Amino acid sequence: MRVAFFIPVIAAALFSASPMLAQTRPDHDHAAPQHWSFEGALGNFDLAAVQRGYLVYEQVCSSCHGMKHVQFRDLEGMGLDAEAVKSIASGYQIQEGRDLSGALKYRHGLPDDAFPTPVKPAGVPEGVVPPDQSRLTVVYPGGPDRIYALLTGYGPAPAGVTLPSGQLYNRFASGRVIAMKPPLRGGEVHYPDGTSATVEQEARDVTTFLAWVAQPHLVDRHRTGVRVLVYLLCLAILLFILKRRIWSNVE
Numbered sequence: 212m213r214v215a216f217f218i219p220v221i222a223a224a225l226f227s228a229s230p231m232l233a234q235t236r237p238d239h240d241h242a243a244p245q246h247w248s249f250e251g252a253l254g255n256f257d258l259a260a261v262q263r264g265y266l267v268y269e270q271v272c273s274s275c276h277g278m279k280h281v282q283f284r285d286l287e288g289m290g291l292d293a294e295a296v297k298s299i300a301s302g303y304q305i306q307e308g309r310d311l312s313g314a315l316k317y318r319h320g321l322p323d324d325a326f327p328t329p330v331k332p333a334g335v336p337e338g339v340v341p342p343d344q345s346r347l348t349v350v351y352p353g354g355p356d357r358i359y360a361l362l363t364g365y366g367p368a369p370a371g372v373t374l375p376s377g378q379l380y381n382r383f384a385s386g387r388v389i390a391m392k393p394p395l396r397g398g399e400v401h402y403p404d405g406t407s408a409t410v411e412q413e414a415r416d417v418t419t420f421l422a423w424v425a426q427p428h429l430v431d432r433h434r435t436g437v438r439v440l441v442y443l444l445c446l447a448i449l450l451f452i453l454k455r456r457i458w459s460n461v462e
């Protein structure tokens with residue numbers, strides 16, 4: 212009896228929620244697949260691109276996005292020595308405790324600290340939180356292809372589309388609107404290797420860096436996979452020879 216009473220109530224709730232569900236459903240253009248050094252079973256990170264991408268993260272993204280699962284020391288993996296890592300770490304301000312008046316206290320970063328998450332970054336609308344970038348290429352639906360497309364995909368809103376306040380048009384963002392201002396316009400960084408810092412280049416490099424940060428053991432896993440395959444192949448050949456030997460005198 213009681214169950215029968217609830218059925219119309221549940222049906223009404225679902226019915227009234229359905230337009231809401233339809234509105235929040237991801238609705239964006241499909242990102243074109245890119246060629247990445249790290250994709251495929253034999254993929255390997257192009258460490259020069261990872262290092263360039265770090266510069267873009269440091270000089271652009273880090274003013275809004277933190278990486279709480281990445282420590283400065285992890286940067287040694289992209290080919291930096293301990294001294295270089297120490298000097299990068301000390302360039303960041305790490306919040307630790309409060310002073311007597313209750314204000315937040317800061318100190319220079321150390322290699323064992325994680326990349327700090329900026330508190331109330333400038334240029335971000337109230338109530339919007341830039342996502343942590345430690346695992347972004349893995350957790351962001353569409354992965355590296357869509358991050359690259361998003362960074363290079365800002366443009367004017369089509370005629371007839373009115374943007375909510377504080378939002379910009381980007382056809383690769385969910386709902387085609389996003390509260391992040393275009394972070395790259397080209398020339399934000401100076402690449403020491405002479406690579407020209409176009410929007411596309413910076414977007415490609417920072418995406419490679421974020422993929423490296425998110426999957427530091429990817430290359431090791433690929434190497435193990437190849438070793439296992441070679442081992443299985445040798446084993447198969449040996450077993451085949453053994454089988455021929457054992458059965459060679461049977462008519």
Ligand code: HEC
Nearest residue numbers: 271272275334335339340341342358384385389390391394
């Ligand atoms: C001025 C601050 C700011 C900077 C600088 C910035 N971002 Fe963002 N970012 C944001 C905010 C705010 C959001 C959340 C947007 C939203 O929810 O609409 C965001 C979201 C994102 C997202 C997720 C988008 C989505 O569809 O939810 C990605 C990917 C991203 N940023 C990458 C980057 C990269 C890479 C850089 C550096 C090149 C960067 N951001 C620099 C503020 C910033």
